[in-house]
Every structure is written in C-alpha cells, then in structure tokens.
Amino acid sequence: MIALQNRLTRYSPLNDASWAVMENLNRQETTFQAREDIIREGDTADRLFIVKRGWALRYRMLEDGRRQIVNFMLPGDIFDLQALSDLKADHTVSAVTTCDVQIVDQGAFLQTLSSSATLAGAFWWAAVQEESILREQIVRVGRLSAKERIGHLLLELRNRLSAALGREQDTVALPLTRADIADALGLTSVHVSRTMSDMRRSGLIEEDNESVRILDKSRLAQICHFDEDYLHIRRPSSPLLDHQNSRANMPR
Amino acid sequence: MIALQNRLTRYSPLNDASWAVMENLNRQETTFQAREDIIREGDTADRLFIVKRGWALRYRMLEDGRRQIVNFMLPGDIFDLQALSDLKADHTVSAVTTCDVQIVDQGAFLQTLSSSATLAGAFWWAAVQEESILREQIVRVGRLSAKERIGHLLLELRNRLSAALGREQDTVALPLTRADIADALGLTSVHVSRTMSDMRRSGLIEEDNESVRILDKSRLAQICHFDEDYLHIRRPSSPLLDHQNSRANMPR
DNA sequence: CGCCCCGTTGAGGAGAGTCAATGGCTGTGG
DNA sequence: CCACAGCCATTGACTCTCCTCAACGGGGCG
Numbered sequence: 174m175i176a177l178q179n180r181l182t183r184y185s186p187l188n189d190a191s192w193a194v195m196e197n198l199n200r201q202e203t204t205f206q207a208r209e210d211i212i213r214e215g216d217t218a219d220r221l222f223i224v225k226r227g228w229a230l231r232y233r234m235l236e237d238g239r240r241q242i243v244n245f246m247l248p249g250d251i252f253d254l255q256a257l258s259d260l261k262a263d264h265t266v267s268a269v270t271t272c273d274v275q276i277v278d279q280g281a282f283l284q285t286l287s288s289s290a291t292l293a294g295a296f297w298w299a300a301v302q303e304e305s306i307l308r309e310q311i312v313r314v315g316r317l318s319a320k321e322r323i324g325h326l327l328l329e330l331r332n333r334l335s336a337a338l339g340r341e342q343d344t345v346a347l348p349l350t351r352a353d354i355a356d357a358l359g360l361t362s363v364h365v366s367r368t369m370s371d372m373r374r375s376g377l378i379e380e381d382n383e384s385v386r387i388l389d390k391s392r393l394a395q396i397c398h399f400d401e402d403y404l405h406i407r408r409p410s411s412p413l414l415d416h417q418n419s420r421a422n423m424p425r
Numbered sequence: 426m427i428a429l430q431n432r433l434t435r436y437s438p439l440n441d442a443s444w445a446v447m448e449n450l451n452r453q454e455t456t457f458q459a460r461e462d463i464i465r466e467g468d469t470a471d472r473l474f475i476v477k478r479g480w481a482l483r484y485r486m487l488e489d490g491r492r493q494i495v496n497f498m499l500p501g502d503i504f505d506l507q508a509l510s511d512l513k514a515d516h517t518v519s520a521v522t523t524c525d526v527q528i529v530d531q532g533a534f535l536q537t538l539s540s541s542a543t544l545a546g547a548f549w550w551a552a553v554q555e556e557s558i559l560r561e562q563i564v565r566v567g568r569l570s571a572k573e574r575i576g577h578l579l580l581e582l583r584n585r586l587s588a589a590l591g592r593e594q595d596t597v598a599l600p601l602t603r604a605d606i607a608d609a610l611g612l613t614s615v616h617v618s619r620t621m622s623d624m625r626r627s628g629l630i631e632e633d634n635e636s637v638r639i640l641d642k643s644r645l646a647q648i649c650h651f652d653e654d655y656l657h658i659r660r661p662s663s664p665l666l667d668h669q670n671s672r673a674n675m676p677r
Numbered sequence: 678c679g680c681c682c683c684g685t686t687g688a689g690g691a692g693a694g695t696c697a698a699t700g701g702c703t704g705t706g707g
Numbered sequence: 708c709c710a711c712a713g714c715c716a717t718t719g720a721c722t723c724t725c726c727t728c729a730a731c732g733g734g735g736c737g
Contacts, residue, residue, distance in 0.1 A: 233564045235650050241568040243560050255507075255556045258549075263652065264560065297510075304507045307559040308495050308516065312485045315566045315611035316493040319693070351716065359567035364693055366716055398487050400515065571725070603684065616725055618684055 176249030176337035177223060181295040183336065191289040198285065201276045205229075205268040212266040218256045220278050224248050227272030228348055232356065233264045242357035244306055245269075245330070249337040251299040257282070270348045302404065309403060314359045317398065319368045322358040324377065324397035331387055332404055344386040428501030428589040429475060433547040435588065443541040450537065453528045457481075457520040464518040470508045472530050476500050479524030480600055484608065485516045494609035496558055497521075497582070501589040503551045509534070522600045554656065561655060566611045569650065571620045574610040576629065576649035583639055584656055596638040 181187055181195070202225065205211055211222065211229055229246040243264060246252050256262065257279065268274075277285075286293045306329070313325050327345075335341045351362040351369075358365070372378050377393055379386040387393055394401050433439055433447070454477065457463055463474065463481055481498040495516060498504050508514065509531065520526075529537075538545045558581070565577050579597075587593045603614040603621075610617070624630050629645055631638040639645055646653050 233560070235568065237650075239568045241564040243563050256553065258553045260553070263557070263655070301507065301510045301512070304556055304559065305515070307556065307563065308485070311495050311559065311562050311566060312493040314563060315609075316487065316491045350714090357567075361694055362716085363695080363718090367693090367718080370717075398489075403515070602682090613726060614684085615686090615727080619686080619725095622685075 175339065176247075177225060178249075179337055179339045180249035180251070180299065181292070183295075183298065185291060185294060187291055187295070191291045194285055194288055194292060198275065198277050198281055201278075203274050203276060205272045205274060207268055207270050207272075209272075210265055210267045211272070211274060212253065212262050212264075214262055214265050216262045218253055218258050218260050218262050220276050221251060221253045221257055221282055222246075222266075223275040223277065224250045224252070225273040225275055228269035229266055229272055229274070230269055230353070230357075231264050231266045240356045241359070242353065244303075244310060245357070247330070247333050247337055250303075251296065252303070254296060254300050255303060269353070305404070310357075319358070319360055319364055320372065321397045322360070323354065323365065323368055323372065324393045325399050326354070326358060327378065327385060327387060328390070328394055328397065328399045329403070331390075336404070343388075343390065344384055346384045348383060427591065428499075429477065430501075431589055431591045432501035432503070432551065433544070435547075435550065437543060437546060439543055439547070443543045446537055446540050446544060450527065450529050450533055453530075455526050455528060457524045457526060459520055459522050459524075461524075462517055462519045463524070463526060464505065464514050464516075466514055466517050468514045469511055470505055470514050471511050472528050473503060473505050473509055473534055474498075474518075475527040475529065476502045476504070477525040477527055480521035481518055481524055481526070482521055482605070482609075483516050483518045492608045493611070494605065496555075496562060497609070499582070499585050499589055502555075503548065504555070506548060506552050507555060521605070557656070571610070571612055571616055572624065573649045574612070575606065575617065575620055575624065576645045577651050578606070578610060579630065579637060579639060580642070580646055580649065580651045581655070583642075588656070595640075595642065596636055598636045600635060 177195075187195075205227075212218075214234075224246050226248055228248075229252075231243045231246070231252070232240050233243060234240050246266070252266070286296070309329065313322050317325060327347075330347070331342065331345050334345050349357075351365045354360075355362045355365045360368075369378070369380070373380060376388055377396075378388060391401075393399070429447075439447075457479075464470075464483075466486075476498050478500055480500075481504075483495045483498070483504070485493050485495060487493075498518070504518070538548070561581065565574050569577060579599075582599070583594065583597050586597050601609075603617045606612075607614045607617045612620075621630070621632070625632060628640060629648070630640060643653075645651070
C-alpha cells in the first residue's frame with residue numbers, strides 16, 4: 174500500500190476522493206506464489222496489474238530455451254498499462270517472490286480515468302516511466318560491459334525500491350538468482366557470479382543472504398555510466414496533467 | 426502521407442472528419458537534413474512528432490563515445506507520444522535521411538484526442554506498437570547472436586516498411602551505415618560488415634546500393650527466431666477504442 | 678586530383694560462454 | 708535425527724564470439 178501510494182503521489186498529491194476511487198478498485202486482489210505465471214504468452218491483454226507486494230518479472234522465451242527478461246516489476250509498479258489492447262501477449266509475466274497483485278479490468282480502469290484527472294495523471298506518469306525503463310534497459314544490454322550492466326541494474330533497482338519505500342536505501346533485498354540477473358542482462362549465470370565476486374572483492378558491493386549493499390553509490394554510478402537523475406523525476410507543471418477541461422478520449 | 430494514412434487506418438478506418446482534423450495539424454511541418462538533430466538530450470518533451478518522409482533514429486550517447494541506438498522511426502511513425510511529459514529528454518533523435526517531420530504541440534494534440542475517438546484510438550495503437558518494438562529490441566540485443574540480431578532487425582524493418590507502403594516488399598532501401606546497424610545491435614561496425622558478408626555468401630540476403638533484398642523470408646525468420654506475426658496486429662474489438670461515452674482525462 | 682567516409686579483410690586479443698566439479702543450504706522422508 | 712536430493716553459487720580450464728588495430732580500396736565531392 175505504501176509503495177503504491179508513493180508511486181501515485183510521486184508527481185502530484187492525491188486528494189481523498191481520488192484515493193477513495195483507488196481503494197474501490199481493490200476488489201480483485203490476487204496472491205501469486207513465487208514462480209507462478211501472472212500473464213502467459215498468448216493471454217489477451219485486457220487487464221492491468223498493480224503490484225502491491227513482492228516482485229514480478231516479464232520475459233520472453235526462445236524456442237531453444239534462451240530467456241530474456243525484459244523488465245522487473247516492483248511494489249507500486251503498474252504494468253501492462255501500455256499493453257492494454259486486447260492483443261495477445263508476446264511475453265510472460267511471472268512472480269519472483271510471493272506477490273500480491275491487484276488486477277484491474279479495462280472497464281474499471283476507464284471509469285477511474287474519467288472520475289479523476291489526478292489519477293489519470295498519475296497513471297500517465299507510470300506509463301512514461303515504464304517506457305523510460307525499457308529504453309535504459311536497451312542501452313544497458315547493448316553497450317555496457319558485464320560489470321557495468323550489473324552495477325547499472327543494481328543502481329536502478331536501488332532507486333526504484335527507495336522510491337517505493339519512500340526513503341533512500343543502500344541495502345536492498347534482491348530476490349534474484351544469478352540466472353535471473355544473467356537473463357536480464359544478456360549474460361550467463363557463471364559470468365554474473367564471477368563478475369559479482371570481483372565487485373565484492375573490489376569493495377563496490379557487499380552481499381548477505383539475498384540482499385545487496387551498495388558501498389559507494391557515486392563511485393558505482395560513475396563506473397557504470399548510471400545517470401543519478403534517472404527516474405528521479407521531479408514534477409513539472411505539465412498541461413497534460415492539468416487538462417481538466419479538455420477531456421480526452423484516449424485512456425492513458 | 427500514404428505512410429501516415431496506412432499507419433492511422435491500420436486498426437480501424439478513419440472517417441472524413443477525423444482525417445480533416447489530422448490535416449489541420451499539418452501546419453508545422455519541418456524538413457531536417459540527414460544527421461540533423463530533431464530532439465536533443467535535455468530538450469523538454471512537450472511536442473510529438475510524425476515522420477512524413479525519411480528515417481530518423483533515437484540514440485543515447487555515453488561520455489566515452491559509445492552510442493546505443495534505441496529505435497528507428499520510419500515514415501508514418503509517431504514518436505515521443507509516450508515521452509510527452511515536459512521532462513527533459515534523456516536521449517537524442519536525429520534524422521538518418523532528409524526527413525519531413527510534422528511537429529504537433531501538446532495543446533493541438535489534446536484537442537485532436539478530444540475531437541475524434543477514432544484518432545485517439547489510432548494514436549493509442551501507435552503507442553502500444555512503439556513499446557512492443559522496444560521490448561523486441563531488448564530481446565534482440567540481449568539474447569541473439571550477431572547474425573540473428575542483424576537478420577531480426579532486417580525483418581522488422583522490412584515488415585514495418587511494408588506496412589507503411591501498404592504492400593509487402595522484400596527489397597528495402599536501407600539508408601544505414603554498418604556503424605549505425607552496429608550501434609543499434611550492440612556490435613561493432615567491423616563485425617557487422619563481416620557478418621553481413623557471410624549472410625550474402627550464404628544466400629540469405631543480397632545488397633545493392635543502399636538496399637537489401639531478403640531472399641527467403643521464412644528461412645531467415647526461422648534462423649533469427651523472428652516471430653512472423655510480430656507487428657502484424659490485426660484489429661481486435663477493443664472497448665478501449667470504442668469508448669465514446671466514457672471520455673477519459675488522460676491523453677493517449 | 679586528392680580527401681574523406683565507408684566497407685572490407687586480416688591478425689591478434691579479450692571478454693564472455695561452455696563444460697564440469699565442488700560445496701553449501703534447504704527441504705523431505707525414512 | 709540423519710541421509711539424500713535438488714538447487715544455487717562458485718571456481719577452474721578451455722573455447723569461441725566478437726573486439727581492436729590496422730591496412731586497403733572504392734566512390735562521392737570539392
């Protein structure tokens with residue numbers, strides 16, 4: 174709940190009425206077990222999902238067994254907002270940990286957009302950020318070395334989790350195996366293991382029981398070409414968010 | 426014009442009124458020369474762009490000179506729709522060839538969405554497809570070999586250009602250097618050159634003066650794990666597109 | 678004509694992959 | 708309570724894809 178609240182109010186405050194509307198969407202909350210599929214390739218994209226607790230990830234599988242993780246969904250993240258289209262999903266989303274997910278169908282979503290411009294703005298921001306994360310993932314996988322990719326991902330997760338929690342954290346619970354990290358970064362689990370060991374030895378990170386501590390955020394960011402402002406988006410005064418009078422037809 | 430028409434009417438026909446609205450947006454059309462920047466890193470994202478003629482590309486530059494091309498914009502493509510947020514752009518868009526670009530500001534865009542649900546739907550679809558292309562790029566760069574990446578990209582461009590032209594084409598003009606292809610795929614121009622020479626020798630493609638001919642689409646698709654249905658999205662009957670009565674606040 | 682950009686090719690090197698073995702941890706069942 | 712299976716992280720040895728550096732040649736253009 175806190176995570177979603179932080180997410181939705183990140184760019185503009187929500188009044189009580191808007192919040193009440195959100196609460197109202199709460200009817201269909203489902204818990205998925207770790208490794209359980211939330212969306213399967215081929216499912217029709219006619220609902221959107223909000224992570225209340227736990228982690229999920231989106232991946233695509235090749236016929237020969239290769240897997241590419243496209244992105245991670247953390248508490249407070251709204252996903253398949255963009256995909257909402259009644260098309261068949263071309264990827265699978267599955268739970269990393271036990272995961273409480275709020276499922277919102279199209280109708281309810283459209284109602285929500287109609288009833289609150291503030292909420293509509295919040296959803297819009299979530300979508301903008303989602304695409305920004307995809308672009309960053311392309312740069313990471315396409316042009317960074319193994320060490321840079323890992324550090325860069327850790328910093329992104331650190332920042333996103335800090336935002337969800339509402340306070341800066343340098344130690345983050347990381348419920349991922351080496352194979353998960355490898356499949357997200359276009360590497361192998363063996364090489365991820367080697368590289369993270371190096372990073373530990375060189376004093377960049379510490380690891381302890383499924384959690385990682387970033388020892389020197391600025392140094393790591395510099396090494397990995399991580400833009401410290403990335404996702405630290407301050408609220409601009411956008412007509413998109415304040416367009417009470419010109420109600421658009423297009424959701425989102 | 427044909428390209429944009431094909432794009433906008435891909436999923437649902439446009440009536441004359443909607444089309445008139447589109448024409449009306451035509452006021453601010455700009456021509457960019459090859460290599461000229463259309464959007465610079467740091468620019469405020471307060472306009473959207475429609476490619477009328479030519480190619481453009483979006484890239485991110487690292488301080489040490491590495492470049493990652495995030496995606497290509499072809500005739501008919503609408504871009505920065507998703508980014509529309511008054512944030513500072515974290516990437517640059519520049520023209521590949523001489524490029525006619527229609528620039529639409531936020532106000533005009535919102536007006537358009539309000540005035541035509543059909544157009545709103547068309548824009549929505551463009552956004553869905555844009556994100557789908559980004560996800561595909563992640564899989565390509567993350568998990569495919571050099572040969573697979575190149576073939577996969579060629580097939581995507583072939584299909585997108587065919588859609589823009591309104592008929593299937595196996596020979597496509599490819600105004601990209603080896604370095605461009607390399608920076609899109611996370612390779613070096615030397616290796617792209619070598620690999621494409623191999624592909625020519627093994628009878629997968631032919632090249633002639635800035636254009637590529639795909640000799641056996643099915644075989645190439647199989648080799649590269651390219652989903653032939655990718656982007657061949659048929660129009661589903663989505664409430665999102667027919668929601669005349671519940672006008673949403675959120676643009677797009 | 679000469680410059681520059683681009684594609685190509687060769688030689689050698691490096692980063693990441695493959696295969697395989699080991700050891701720790703956890704869960705389970707006798 | 709212990710034995711064993713299964714999963715995961717780690718490490719070593721070796722391989723291979725892709726990179727780096729460099730040279731050469733063709734074509735466009737001033």
